[in-house]
Amino acid sequence: MSSMEEKKFFKLLKFSEEISAMVVRSFIKSNILIDLSFGKFLDLHKHSIFHLWSNSTACCESSAFIRKDDRCLQEEQLKKLYTLGADITHGHSIFIGNTVKQYCICDVRVNEQCSLDKLDTALTYTLMKNCVSLSPAEETWWTTVKEIDNTLAYHENMLSFDQGTLDKWWTMLEGSVLGLASKVPPSFFEESVKTSIDLLKVSDFDVKCVQDMVDKIKDEKSLAIGIKKQHGSISSQIFKKNSPHQIGALKEEMDKDFLQGKGTCRSQGDMKTERTTIHTEYTSSLTDGNWLNECPLCHYHVCCTKCEKSLQKNKIMEQQHEKSYEQNQDLRKKAEKSRQKIAELENKCEANNEKIKILETQSDMERKQEEKSRQKIKELEKKCEANNEKIKTLEKQSDMEREKCQTMANYRKLKRSVITSNITL
Secondary structure: OOHHHHHHHHHHHHHHHHHHHHHHHHHHHHHHHOOOOHHHHHHHOHHHHHHHHOOOOEEOOOOOOOOOOOOOOOHHHHHHHEEEOOOOOOOOOEEEOOEEEEEOOOOEEEOOOOOHHHOOHHHHHHHHHHHOOOOHHHHHHHHHHHHHHHHHHHOOOOOOOOHHHHHHHHHHHHHHHHHHHOOOOOOHHHHHHHHHHHHHHHOOOOHHHHHHHHHHHHHHHHHHHHHHHHOOOOOOHHHHOOOOOOOOHHHHHHHHHHHHHHHHHHHHOOOOOOOOOOOOOOOOOOOOOOOOOOOOOOOOOOOOHHHHHHHHHHHHHHHHHHHHHHHHHHHHHHHHHHHHHHHHHHHHHHHHHHHHHHHHHHHHHHHHHHHHHHHHHHHHHHHHHHHHHHHHHHHHHHHHHHHHHHHHHHHHHHHHHHHHHHHHO
């Protein structure tokens, strides 16, 4: 990579890590959180976010859990967002054998140290994509920002890109960032972002300017590789730590006896090299004792009858748990049906409201039409009155013309009679 390409790469890296990250956070605050704090947002969407990690196991708040093939969050990312407490509500955590069938998330609390400014672009993208609805354009812009950020940060060789690729990514990133910025008030925010991008484009700096950023990316990359190696195994220990297993209250009593038995058994030196197996329905799937010939459950006694008795009690407890679980499922189904009925009624009400709005609109139109008709009638009445006045005027003029004609006729008759009398004389 030439010196020019190297500078272009570090400019693009600074663009992605600083300007685009700032715009993404501003977009979230103004368009998604609005008046909510980020902690309140995490609390509202706790159930959805938890299942981005626990993609194949239900929790105590799941009414109709749908298993997913892919896990969107790793354990370390979940711990950034929440504090995973050890207090479990009775009956919420369900185990069948050694398998977790249902988690209790009652003591999963929002991490007080977590803030939006501390999260990377990839994590915020995962949260928002799965918790809120984005327009197609917004999702496209955000996906482009996330993909370029991931490619720059986690590529094996950070300086292995050619000039054409870097120019293409710059154009794509600039368009997406300005698209997101256009959704952020006030109106001059997009202009200020555009100015920052233009200044970065013409600036001249070397790797020293972004050394801290490069070191941080390398650290995050190392952490991501470690997390990736652990991907696929559900680490249920975060919920089992300091929490009761199936044995429950019996566990404490067993532990005391086991500690006493450990000292007695090992001091006597009676350990044999062959393995022993506790043949019960519950232990048949467990690994037999280790090379010290210990009990496969408590790892203390060679022959542990207390475990046998405890397992029988556990079997009864698990059956009760199973019944409780079925009852809870029935109640949840009924609750789901009630919610569906409520949703149907709400839809009907919404449809009725729409009809009422349509009828009101039609009524308003009819009123307006009626008002126009009244105005036309008034105008016609005025025209009729004016015509009547004209008719009266014309009638008066006609009467005057008739009187005039009559006068003229009388005058002519009189004149003829005078002429006639004169001729006679």
